[in-house]
Amino acid sequence: xxxxxxxxxxxxxxSGTSVKIECRSLDFQATxxxxxxxxxxxxxxxxxxxxxxxxxxxxxxxxxxxxxINHASLxxxxxxxxxxxxxxxxxxxxxxxxxxxxxxxxxxxxxxxxTRLTVL
Amino acid sequence: SQQGEEDPQALSIQxxxxxxxxxxxxxxxxxxxxxxQNSGRxxxxxxxxxxxxxxxxxxxxxxxxxxxKKSSSLLITASxxxxxxxxxxxxxxxxxxxxxxxGKLTFGQGTxxxxxx
Numbered sequence: 001x002x003x004x005x006x007x008x009x010x011x012x013x014x015s016g017t018s019v020k021i022e023c024r025s026l027d028f029q030a031t032x033x034x035x036x037x038x039x040x041x042x043x044x045x046x047x048x049x050x051x052x053x054x055x056x057x058x059x060x061x062x063x064x065x066x067x068x069i070n071h072a073s074l075x076x077x078x079x080x081x082x083x084x085x086x087x088x089x090x091x092x093x094x095x096x097x098x099x100x101x102x103x104x105x106x107x108x109x110x111x112x113x114x115t116r117l118t119v120l
Numbered sequence: 121s122q123q124g125e126e127d128p129q130a131l132s133i134q135x136x137x138x139x140x141x142x143x144x145x146x147x148x149x150x151x152x153x154x155x156x157q158n159s160g161r162x163x164x165x166x167x168x169x170x171x172x173x174x175x176x177x178x179x180x181x182x183x184x185x186x187x188x189k190k191s192s193s194l195l196i197t198a199s200x201x202x203x204x205x206x207x208x209x210x211x212x213x214x215x216x217x218x219x220x221x222x223g224k225l226t227f228g229q230g231t232x233x234x235x236x237x
Binding site: 044095110 | 151153160161163208223224225227229
């Protein structure tokens with residue numbers, strides 16, 4: 001159980017285009033999903049927290065107009081990289097929390113396999 | 121420096137040896153988690169230790185947590201070549217934003233472990 005999928009697993013696009021990445025919780029409902037970015041040989045950096053039915057909370061330094069997040073249902077969150085540029089090339093990873101399992105001491109996020117974005 | 125710093129940055133050992141990685145953090149936490157990531161792949165959750173626990177075991181993994189020193193260590197015993205990967209600690213803590221509290225994970229910089237056969 002507790003599987004999170006991402007689509008696509010990799011994408012190559014031209015500079016200036018927009019790219020949408022989907023994150024789905026397959027066997028549980030997630031009121032909260034998270035989007036991370038990871039540059040080569042670096043750690044994961046949280047970009048934003050996505051809450052179902054409300055606006056996402058962005059981390060400091062993350063442009064909300066560039067990285068559009070939509071959490072339209074309890075099993076789907078999307079990240080759209082608008083007007084992508086080569087510096088946006090990165091590994092994007094989402095995670096989700098099970099809405100019915102919430103204990104701050106034992107709570108675990110379930111991570112997707114990641115999406116590798118390359119902007120030419 | 122940021123929450124969740126790890127050392128060493130890289131560790132190279134022979135198969136059969138033990139590998140120890142350390143993680144330090146700055147704020148109060150709900151729990152601390154360790155993850156593994158093979159090159160270019162997603163994260164694998166290894167173990168979670170709650171803030172009121174001091175030690176936890178899972179197979180060849182042993183994790184300790186010292187909240188007074190705000191530090192944790194991950195020990196992998198009898199390492200195997202298949203253990204070669206990057207290992208990250210992540211602290212789960214409450215944050216306030218615009219009057220709303222929410223929990224989030226903050227990752228350390230990671231340790232690259234290479235186990236030579």
